Amino acid sequence: MEFTVSRADLVRELNLSQGVVEKKTTIPILSNVLVEADGDRIHLTATDLELGIRCSCAAKVKKSGAGTIPARRLLDYVRLLPEGDVQIKVGDNNWANINSGRSKTRIAGMSRDSFPELPEMPAVLAEIPIGVLAGMISKTVFAISSEESRFTLNGALLVLRKGGLVMVATDGHRLAMIESTDELPGVNAAYRALLPRKAMLEIQKLAGDSAPDALLQFSGDENHLFFKLGDRLLLSRKLTGNFPDYERVLPKEQPNSISVSREEFKASIERVSQFSDERSRAVRVRVGDGEIKVHSSVSETGESEESIPADYKGPAVEIGFNAQYLLEFLRAINDDQASFLFKDAHSAGELRPSGEKAASYRYVIMPMRI
DSSP states (O other), rough: EEEEEEEEHHHHHHHHTTTSSSSSSGGGGGEEEEEEETTEEEEEEEHHHSSEEEEEEOOOEEEEEEEEHHHHHHHHHHSSSSSSSSEEEOOTOOOOEEETEEEEEEEOOGGGGGGGOOOOOSSEEEEEEHHHHHHHHHTTTTGGGTTTTGGSSSEEEEEEEEEEEEEEEESSSEEEEEEEEEOOOOOOEEEEEEEEEEHHHHHHHHHHHHHTTOEEEEHHHSSSSEEEETEEEEEOOOOOOOOOHHHHHSOOOOEEEEEEEHHHHHHHHHHGGGGOOOTOOOEEEEEEETEEEEEEEEEEEEEEEEEHHHHHSSSOOOEEEHHHHHHHHHHHHOEEEEEEEEOOOTTTTEEESTTTTTGEEEEEEEEEEE
């Protein structure tokens, strides 16, 4: 195999593979990227057996073929080369010879024969604007459980239906749900799948390099989910198991509601939580006429309290919450105002953005005993 490719193009596509390549592995080939040259393009493939990515870029192919090269070493080296063309030649001994300007380098590769074959993408189920999907991920991914023992909660539930998309994530202490009412052409029946957290982060990477209205083709088979954007294909194993019935968790009745400046509320929690317990991260939220107070104290280090003007007339209530859980929601929205809905000090509270689409994004958070 021998080809010449633009350094910038190669670095861009190699960057996409880095989140997929297995860094600590007992299977050495998974640390490599598969490079295939054919026609006027090269194709790059990386996988950790749970996640896979295929991408490509234009190249002048002198000799078709394939080989695998250590992904991290190749990227780290090529990104340090000056702008211009890079010539790569992989011989029968699997060594990659890389020439650029006055630089000549050899990297030990491995035979492509031991590189895993990735499944082919089945028929497309839906086309989703990448900006919509990435926006939904940014509003739910932080609520995914980090406990590996809670396997079905290590990702988000994705529901496709004729009237749009729903994404839900929970770790048992809070739940984030967002709904998009954009019509999805071709979707006639509901489709549900559990999308792993790592795949969600890679979709956000794809979105960062694309126009928000670019259409992502979505599909799935018995074991995998497929996301195709232009020449780039991301595939992920589905999580197995039954996701909790999230509709039962969503509060049916929240008689009390308070509207507060998102930025002021966020900044107050950030300051006050400096005096919260490092393990529980607990803060007290006190709601009263015309204001909301945030208080925290640790006997050994000190205490802090701040008051924020708020639009509220109702019973005075004090509720304990994990400060980090509150902050992750407030950082995920861009609205000037945030709404806090609650029933009493012992029931789940709910945060929403203020505005026309408030009902489409709901964040339910369990109270804490302090």
